[in-house]
Amino acid sequence: MTDDKTKAKIxxxxxxxxxxxxxxxxxxxxxxxYGDTVDDEEVLERLRQWNHDSEEKAVKIEVTRRVEPVPALS
Known part of the structure; x- marks a missing residue:
């Protein structure tokens, strides 16, 4: 098991x-x-939420890029 000092260094x-x-x-x-002010389970949950939210944001950005109208030629 990793001690608190090592966790803080990581x-x-x-x-x-x-x-x-x-x-x-x-x-x-x-x-x-991590290894400092929040327990491991909470850090894990926050990282999972971050990854989930980041995936959703990336998908929204990609969809937005695909549906932007092409400017008309003059």
Whole structure:
């Protein structure tokens, strides 16, 4: 089993990795709380919700791109 110090170090490295990829601040907040201020089950639930919401958003963006009208030629 991982001790709290190691969890905090893992969370820090995850945070830094996704920060360098310009991750959303909400995701950074979830990762930053892992091993620190929120218990593991809550972090897991928040990550699952993040992933679910992100998938839905990506689908909406893709659908929007497909249905945008093509500008008329002058």
């Amino acid at each position: 969370a820090h490295e995850l945070y830094e990795a996704v920060r360098k990829l310009d991750a959303n601040s909400g995701l950074l907040c979830i990762i930053g709380s």
